[in-house]
Amino acid sequence: MKFPLTSIEDINIKHYTLQLSIYAYMLQQINPNLEINKLIIVHFNPKGIKQKIYVVDYLKEEVEKLLIYYKKQYKLDCNKEKRQKIVY
Numbered sequence: 630m631k632f633p634l635t636s637i638e639d640i641n642i643k644h645y646t647l648q649l650s651i652y653a654y655m656l657q658q659i660n661p662n663l664e665i666n667k668l669i670i671v672h673f674n675p676k677g678i679k680q681k682i683y684v685v686d687y688l689k690e691e692v693e694k695l696l697i698y699y700k701k702q703y704k705l706d707c708n709k710e711k712r713q714k715i716v717y
Contacts, residue, residue, distance in 0.1 A: 633698045645670055650688040
C-alpha cells in the first residue's frame with residue numbers, strides 16, 4: 630500500500646477490506662444515523678461448491694486518513710497549476 634496507508638498489509642483481503650470500508654464510509658456520509666455493525670465479504674466458488682464468508686474490520690480511521698491526504702494533494706496540485714508560466 631502507498632502512503633498514507635503503509636500500515637495496511639498489501640494483500641488482496643486487505644484491499645477488499647479497504648474498498649468495503651470506503652463504501653461503508655460513503656453510506657455513513659449520506660446517512661449519519663446509519664450504524665455499521667460488521668462488514669462481510671462473501672466469496673462464491675466458481676465451481677459452485679461452498680461459499681466462504683469473511684468478516685472484516687471497518688477501517689474508518691484509514692479511510693479518513695486517505696481522504697484527508699488526497700484532499701490536501703488536490704489543493705497542492707491546483708495551486709501548482711496556477712503558478713505555471715503562461716506560454717504563448
